[in-house]
Amino acid sequence: MNDRLEQAKKSPFFKKGDVIVYIALVALIVATFLATGLSRNKSDLEQIQILRDNQVIFTYDFLHDTVKASEGVTVEQTEEGYLVTITEGDARNVLIVKKEGYVKMLEANCSMHRDCVYMAPITDQGGFIECMPHRLIICAGELNFDPSVG
Amino acid sequence: MNKKWLTVTLAGVFALAGCSQNGKTEEKIYGQYLYNIFGTEAVVCLGDEATDAGMARAGETINEVASLLKEVEKSLSVEIETSCIARFNSASPGERIVIDQTTYEVLSIAMEMYELTGGAYNPSVGHLVDLWGFSPRFRDVDYQPEKPYDREMADGALALPSEDYIESFSALTNFQDVEFGEEGDSYYMVKPSSEVTIEGITYTMMLDLGGIGKGYVADLGAEYVKGKGYDSGYVSLGSSSISLLKSLKEEDGYCWNLGFTHPRPVIPGMNYIQSPVKDVSVSSSGDYENYYYVDDTRYCHIIDPFTARPIQTGVCTATVIGLPASYADALTTALLVMGTQQAVSFMQTTYPDVQYVIVKEGTALEIHTNLDSYTLLDQAIKVIKYE
Numbered sequence: 001m002n003d004r005l006e007q008a009k010k011s012p013f014f015k016k017g018d019v020i021v022y023i024a025l026v027a028l029i030v031a032t033f034l035a036t037g038l039s040r041n042k043s044d045l046e047q048i049q050i051l052r053d054n055q056v057i058f059t060y061d062f063l064h065d066t067v068k069a070s071e072g073v074t075v076e077q078t079e080e081g082y083l084v085t086i087t088e089g090d091a092r093n094v095l096i097v098k099k100e101g102y103v104k105m106l107e108a109n110c111s112m113h114r115d116c117v118y119m120a121p122i123t124d125q126g127g128f129i130e131c132m133p134h135r136l137i138i139c140a141g142e143l144n145f146d147p148s149v150g
Numbered sequence: 151m152n153k154k155w156l157t158v159t160l161a162g163v164f165a166l167a168g169c170s171q172n173g174k175t176e177e178k179i180y181g182q183y184l185y186n187i188f189g190t191e192a193v194v195c196l197g198d199e200a201t202d203a204g205m206a207r208a209g210e211t212i213n214e215v216a217s218l219l220k221e222v223e224k225s226l227s228v229e230i231e232t233s234c235i236a237r238f239n240s241a242s243p244g245e246r247i248v249i250d251q252t253t254y255e256v257l258s259i260a261m262e263m264y265e266l267t268g269g270a271y272n273p274s275v276g277h278l279v280d281l282w283g284f285s286p287r288f289r290d291v292d293y294q295p296e297k298p299y300d301r302e303m304a305d306g307a308l309a310l311p312s313e314d315y316i317e318s319f320s321a322l323t324n325f326q327d328v329e330f331g332e333e334g335d336s337y338y339m340v341k342p343s344s345e346v347t348i349e350g351i352t353y354t355m356m357l358d359l360g361g362i363g364k365g366y367v368a369d370l371g372a373e374y375v376k377g378k379g380y381d382s383g384y385v386s387l388g389s390s391s392i393s394l395l396k397s398l399k400e401e402d403g404y405c406w407n408l409g410f411t412h413p414r415p416v417i418p419g420m421n422y423i424q425s426p427v428k429d430v431s432v433s434s435s436g437d438y439e440n441y442y443y444v445d446d447t448r449y450c451h452i453i454d455p456f457t458a459r460p461i462q463t464g465v466c467t468a469t470v471i472g473l474p475a476s477y478a479d480a481l482t483t484a485l486l487v488m489g490t491q492q493a494v495s496f497m498q499t500t501y502p503d504v505q506y507v508i509v510k511e512g513t514a515l516e517i518h519t520n521l522d523s524y525t526l527l528d529q530a531i532k533v534i535k536y537e
Binding site for chain 2 (some may be wrong): 054109
């Protein structure tokens with residue numbers, strides 16, 4: 001028993017193989033924390049589209065920071081992202097698109113109630129804002145046709 | 151295993167991997183928004199092959215549905231001057247109007263539901279709807295008072311109308327006085343003789359079949375696509391009326407997971423329950439679609455025909471599942487007018503096999519329902535279940 005104890009005391013705490021395992025474990029833990037921490041701060045938004053009459057008139061790619069806009073859509077760069085103005089005759093809608101992953105209708109002259117301005121901002125794929133009187137849909141990812149009633 | 155057998159085996163594996171389950175071509179849902187139909191948007195979804203041909207076929211069918219819906223709107227819309235209903239509204243007392251079959255059918259449904267609900271559903275409250283500020287012209291961003299009874303809009307709300315007008319317009323809501331019928335190959339309706347004069351202007355009955363019309367076209371659209379061979383998809387009118395076929399999800403028994411819009415959402419657009427449904431029509435009415443507040447009282451677009459005022463029954467939304475959408479549309483309006491107790495009793499005695507969800511507002515929201523299968527999404531809502 002004492003021999004074993006003496007042997008254990010003399011053997012190095014970290015054998016070469018153990019060192020490799022420990023380093024790998026620490027690296028894995030650090031990587032996991034970093035990945036989790038980064039993903040918490042990073043939005044899930046990849047791309048948003050604006051459709052009018054079911055036709056795409058604006059696209060923004062969050063991953064590559066690229067804008068595509070059709071006629072009737074003006075894009076103004078801001079500190080946080082872009083101010084997108086959509087006009088058709090007297091109809092006017094203004095959206096904010098933040099690079100961090102946030103899209104919201106700021107202004108609209110669609111109706112007295114301007115429901116689209118009060119819709120929740122888009123922060124995740126699947127998010128959706130609609131301006132029915134101006135026949136506009138703003139969506140992140142493919143249009144979601146899950147039915148709802150009421 | 152020699153190379154020859156290996157090659158054959160691998161080829162077989164890849165071939166099988168290339169096929170979808172049961173050798174069927176994969177399908178997907180194609181959807182499209184159709185705008186300005188009965189003052190709202192329609193959504194038509196169809197399940198077809200995930201191929202260029204499938205997409206083209208679905209797109210063509212959706213366009214045909216759009217044309218069909220627009221044709222019906224020409225008969226029923228109060229905003230189209232030449233529609234049967236608009237001509238009735240502008241007709242003189244006692245005048246006989248030639249109408250089309252669509253209008254006759256919808257009128258028949260309206261009269262049946264008016265009688266069945268004891269007048270709780272009443273499509274002749276058109277003047278009251280306008281008086282209280284819920285006609286389409288009030289949604290215009292450039293709204294300006296134009297009629298003698300109009301008030302200024304302040305922060306999205308109107309001052310309350312005068313009692314004289316409420317009482318006068320209430321006298322024009324005797325829907326049972328509308329005569330209509332078939333004559334040979336054509337149809338007709340007769341404007342009732344009732345009229346009221348107030349501040350020098352004479353008013354006659356004004357009908358609005360928009361609510362029932364949405365349900366009618368939802369069902370019509372669904373029947374049309376079934377006739378074209380589709381068995382998956384849905385036709386929705388403004389989310390208040392939806393006629394559903396099946397979904398494509400075999401794992402869900404081909405049911406759609408239908409969301410019910412929360413009448414008092416913490417997050418805009420959230421649902422309060424969801425329920426698996428297929429091959430059924432669903433209609434819903436609510437006090438949250440169009441309303442304003444005056445002195446902490448909510449005034450919504452659903453007019454109580456008995457009080458000539460927006461409902462104050464405490465029911466904030468009613469949904470009916472399992473009737474044709476046109477009937478269900480009329481019924482959900484009536485359920486809001488009836489109030490919770492009467493509404494539940496009415497459903498139990500008149501439609502015992504039809505599912506309903508009624509949400510009552512009190513210190514907290516309460517669901518009164520006989521729905522068999524649902525998921526409650528807002529745990530703050532109490533559920534009272536009926537068999």
